[in-house]
Amino acid sequence: MTTMSLAVRDSSTMLRRNLKRMLRYPSMTLMMIGMxxxxxxxxxxIFGGTLGNGLGGAQAGRAAYANYVVPGILLIAxxxxxxxxxVSVAMDMTEGIIARFRTMAIFRPSVLTGHVLGSLVQSMLSLAAILGVGLLVGxxxxxxxxxxxxxAGVLLMVTFAITWFAVACGLVTKSVEAASNLPMPIMLLPFLGSGFVPTDSLPxxxxxxxxxxxxxxxxxTLRGLMLGTPIGNNGVLAVAWSGAITIGCYLWSRRLYGRDPSR
Structure with missing residues (x-):
C-alpha cells in the first residue's frame, strides 16, 4: 500500500470516528448553532431598529440591519x-488514546486530519442552519x-484556517480546561471589526x-458577495489572512504533535 493510499484510508477512518462522536454528542453542534x-x-x-437607522443608505431600520449583521454572525459561528x-484534540492528547495510536501502524497525521475534516463538516452544517435562520428574520x-x-468557498477557507488554529490550541495546552479557554478571545474579533457596526464609527x-x-x-468579502456592496481589496486580504493562518498553524500543530509525549 502506498503512502498516499494509507493516508487516505486512515484519514477516512479518523473522519468517521469524529463524525460518530458528533452524532453521539450533539450538544456541541447545538451550541455552535444556538449561540x-x-x-x-x-x-x-432588540438593537436592529436603532443600529439600522445609523447605517445610512436607501434602506434603514431592522431590515437593513438584518442584512448588515448576518456576515458577522457567520464569523461568530x-x-x-x-x-x-x-477541547476534542486536548481530550485525545490527555486521555491516552494518542499513546495507543502511536503504537499502531497508521498514518500519524491522520488523527489531526480527522479532527479537521470532522470540524469542517460540523461547521458547514451549522453555517447553513444559521443562514436559514437569517432568512427567516429578514x-x-x-x-x-x-x-x-x-x-461557500470563503467560509470554507476561513473555517479551515480557524480549525487549524484550534487544533494547535488543543495540542499546546496540558488540560482540557485550558484548551476550552485558549481560543475564546477570537470570538471577540467580529465585534472588534465590521461585523456589527462600520469600522469608521469606532474610536x-x-x-x-x-x-x-x-x-x-x-x-x-462575504457582505459584498451576498449583498452586492463594494469588496475592494478585501477579497485578496481574506485569502492572504486565511492562507497565513492555515500554514502557520498547520506547521505549529505538526511540530507539537511530533514532540516527545513524555515532555
Missing amino acids: PVLFLLLFVY VAGAAQGIA FRPNATPIEWLAV RGASWFAQYQPFTPVIE
Whole structure:
C-alpha cells in the first residue's frame, strides 16, 4: 500500500470516528448553532431598529440591519467552533488514546486530519442552519449562484484556517480546561471589526484595529458577495489572512504533535 493510499484510508477512518462522536454528542453542534442564533435574534430584534437607522443608505431600520449583521454572525459561528475542536484534540492528547495510536501502524497525521475534516463538516452544517435562520428574520441576499459558490468557498477557507488554529490550541495546552479557554478571545474579533457596526464609527484606536484584523476583510468579502456592496481589496486580504493562518498553524500543530509525549 502506498503512502498516499494509507493516508487516505486512515484519514477516512479518523473522519468517521469524529463524525460518530458528533452524532453521539450533539450538544456541541447545538451550541455552535444556538449561540450565534441568539446573537442574531438579539441584535436584529432588540438593537436592529436603532443600529439600522445609523447605517445610512436607501434602506434603514431592522431590515437593513438584518442584512448588515448576518456576515458577522457567520464569523461568530466560525470562531465559536474553535472551542469545540480544541477541547476534542486536548481530550485525545490527555486521555491516552494518542499513546495507543502511536503504537499502531497508521498514518500519524491522520488523527489531526480527522479532527479537521470532522470540524469542517460540523461547521458547514451549522453555517447553513444559521443562514436559514437569517432568512427567516429578514436577511435578503441578492447573490447569484456563482456568488453563492464564492461565499461557500470563503467560509470554507476561513473555517479551515480557524480549525487549524484550534487544533494547535488543543495540542499546546496540558488540560482540557485550558484548551476550552485558549481560543475564546477570537470570538471577540467580529465585534472588534465590521461585523456589527462600520469600522469608521469606532474610536480611533479601535477603528485602526478593526480595519487591520483578520476577520474584517472576510466579513466585507462575504457582505459584498451576498449583498452586492463594494469588496475592494478585501477579497485578496481574506485569502492572504486565511492562507497565513492555515500554514502557520498547520506547521505549529505538526511540530507539537511530533514532540516527545513524555515532555
